Structure formats: C-alpha cells, structure tokens
Amino acid sequence: MDLRESADIALFRASVREFIAHLVPGDWRGIGALSPTGWRDFTARARTALAELGWVAPAWPAEYGSAELGPAERIALGEELVQAGILTGAEHDAFGISVLGNTMLHHGLPELCRRYRAWSPVSTFSARASPDPVPGRDIGGIRGALPGYHICLQILSR
Structure with a gap:
C-alpha cells in the first residue's frame, strides 16, 4: 500500500x-x-x-x-x-449537517435538500422523535425512520 x-x-x-x-x-x-x-x-x-x-x-x-x-x-x-487554527464547522454542524442534513439527503425530498443546504443562512437545526398518531406520515419531506415515530425538523433562520 x-x-x-x-x-x-x-x-x-x-x-x-x-x-x-x-x-x-x-x-x-x-x-x-x-x-x-x-x-x-x-x-x-x-x-x-x-x-x-x-x-x-x-x-x-x-x-x-x-x-x-x-x-x-x-x-x-x-x-x-x-x-491554521480555523474551526472546521459552525456551532451546530455536528448535529445539523452530520445528523439532520444526512437524514434529509437520505429520506428528504430534493426540494427540501436544496432549500436547507448546510450553508444556508440557518443558525439552528433541531429535531425530536415523538410518538406519531399517524404512522408513516410525511413531515416536511422526511418520513420517520422509526415505526410509530415521526421526525419533527425545526429550522430557525438568523
């Protein structure tokens, strides 16, 4: 090698x-x-x-x-x-890009991925999994990966 x-x-x-x-x-x-x-x-x-x-x-x-x-x-x-002493990511990138962003890439609609790119003017990504009264429901272009749960994606602009 x-x-x-x-x-x-x-x-x-x-x-x-x-x-x-x-x-x-x-x-x-x-x-x-x-x-x-x-x-x-x-x-x-x-x-x-x-x-x-x-x-x-x-x-x-x-x-x-x-x-x-x-x-x-x-x-x-x-x-x-x-x-060079430069941060390789912003405050919320570890969760925002690595978890939520990759969830959008895998499960989300292409329009959602284009709208909420990792470098869009977004300050905070947050999410929660909670019991879904309507299993399989599409929440903002992302289907819950856990049966009986949905993913609620909240994106706050600056």
Whole structure:
C-alpha cells in the first residue's frame, strides 16, 4: 500500500493553503485568540467563504452546492484548516449537517435538500422523535425512520 499523497491531493492542499492565506490576517494566532465578538465575526466570514467553494459539507452531492470532495480531499481540507487554527464547522454542524442534513439527503425530498443546504443562512437545526398518531406520515419531506415515530425538523433562520 502506497500512503504517499498524490500530486492531485498535493495541488488541492496548496489551494486550501492559498484560501487560508486570503482568509486570515497576517498576525493570525488562531480562532482561540479572538474576542467573543471577533470570533462571531470571523466565523461568519469564514463560513461564507467556505460555502462559496462548497466546503461546508464537502462530501454532499454537488447538486446541493457542495464541492463533493473525495475522502483524501476532505482529509487534506480538514488538516489544513485545523493546522491554521480555523474551526472546521459552525456551532451546530455536528448535529445539523452530520445528523439532520444526512437524514434529509437520505429520506428528504430534493426540494427540501436544496432549500436547507448546510450553508444556508440557518443558525439552528433541531429535531425530536415523538410518538406519531399517524404512522408513516410525511413531515416536511422526511418520513420517520422509526415505526410509530415521526421526525419533527425545526429550522430557525438568523
């Protein structure tokens, strides 16, 4: 097994470093060095810049605005962002993208996926599973995966 990085991945990694160089100031010491206000401002700016390249949810299908990166590219992207002291996700991404977003991709209607992309102006995703008086009912384009339960998806805009 050859574990060396391919030329394509090295080129992609260089493009990520160039992106970071344009994103952060010359005296950048990482996200942890910012004040709470500076943190919020930088995070919003970084997320917008990442979204423009389809890097917020980089493995999602391109039809929803993602870069649809492969595993090696996603690793390179994550490594470079972490080494530069830049958060790889926003406050609710672990649940919003990983759980709810992937639930929408698997069970949701395409219109729903296009409307609530991971990088849309959304501040909070929340969900709950609760007993469903009408099993199998479609809730906002997502069918409950648990028999007798439905998924209630609440999306709050900024």
